[in-house]
Amino acid sequence: MNWNFDATQASTTELNQMDIGREKEILRKKIKKKKKKVEKNNPLLCESESEISEADKQTPQKKRTQTFDEIQDKSNRIVEHEHLLATLQQKIDKIQITSAQKLDEIPIQITVQPGSYTKEKNEFTYISTQSEYKTFPINPAVINGIFKCEMKINNLGDIYVGVMKSGLLIPFDRYPGELPYCIIFRQSGPVYQNSAELQGNQQMKDGDQIAIEVNLLTTPRTAHLFINGQQQPVFVSGLPKSVQFWFFLHHFGDSITVLSLKKLNVPNVTKIPDEIKMKWI
Incomplete structure (x- = not known):
């Protein structure tokens, strides 16, 4: 069991x-x-x-690497866009400045008799082809304002620039210094007016940019010369109410370019310690 x-x-x-x-x-x-x-x-x-x-x-590390690369790529694109915007803004500013300058510019005309000179196409560049007195008035005449005429000396032999009473006619073969109502800024430095002379301005040379500024609002009305932006000490006081700018070519090869005629809102002229005043006679 x-x-x-x-x-x-x-x-x-x-x-x-x-x-x-x-x-x-x-x-x-x-x-x-x-x-x-x-x-x-x-x-x-x-x-x-x-x-x-x-x-x-390695999956988390890959994700972190991909995220960093994406951020870096976005940062680079932002920098590129900022650079593009800055470039565009510079172009806009330049266009605005140019437009403002053109609004102040006065269209000019130079009409003279045929003679011993040539003119470059599409610009106001004149070249003397033989020795002869040649005065070129610049139109229009100016009145009641502050005006600046800019010129460039291309080849200096015997070139003058100046201001004259509007409507004054100076035929070729006539020396402008023989006539009244005419200011001469000579390339060698002196200033002539109606047979009077004052020394003190610097000599001009090839490549110089010349400007004459007239103030027809002040009393007495004045004319000042600038060479490469530097105000010259000898100026003329007592201008008539309306004047014209002009230039003069004499020797073979003399050459000058009229760059612009502008109306200014404020004068560029300042008080300088060695200034010398010549009275318009």
């Missing part, structure tokens, strides 16, 4: 162990199946940490 009981008990124990083993195997399969399902939905997860690829480990 005892032996049969023990055998039956042993068989029962073995059966229980087998059932437990089967349940463990079934549970293990279920866990494995769930794990595969999770890994399928999330490729970043692997069966173990040792199975994580090096590429996956």
Whole structure:
């Protein structure tokens, strides 16, 4: 009896162990199946940490690198746009300045008799072709304002510039210093008016930019010479109400260009310590 009981008990124990083993195997399969399902939905997860690829480990660093590169690229594009805007603004400012200057400019005409000179096309550049006195009045006459006429000495032989009473006619072969109502700024420095002379201005030379500024608003009315922007000490006071600018060519090869005639809002003339006044006679 005892032996049969023990055998039956042993068989029962073995059966229980087998059932437990089967349940463990079934549970293990279920866990494995769930794990595969999770890994399928999330490729970043692997069966173990040792199975994580090096590429996956570097994914956050790649993202940071990509983000930095994108920021740098955007920053570079912003700098380029700012540079483009600055360039455009400079062009706009230049156009505005040029437009403002052109509004102040007065269209000029130079009409003289035929003679020993040539004129460059589309500009007021005149060249003497032989020795002859030639005076070129610049139109229009100016009145009631502040005006500046700018010229450039291209080739200096015997060239004068000046101001005369409007409407004065000086024929070729006539020296302008022989006539009244005419101011002469000579290339060698002296100032002539009606046979009177005063020394003190610097000599002109090739390439110099010459400007004569007349103030017909002040009393007495004045004329000042500028050479390369520098005001000269000898000036003329007591001008008539209306005047014209002019230039004079004499020797072969003398050449001058009239650059502009402008009306100014304010004078460029200042009080200088060594100034010398010549009275218009």
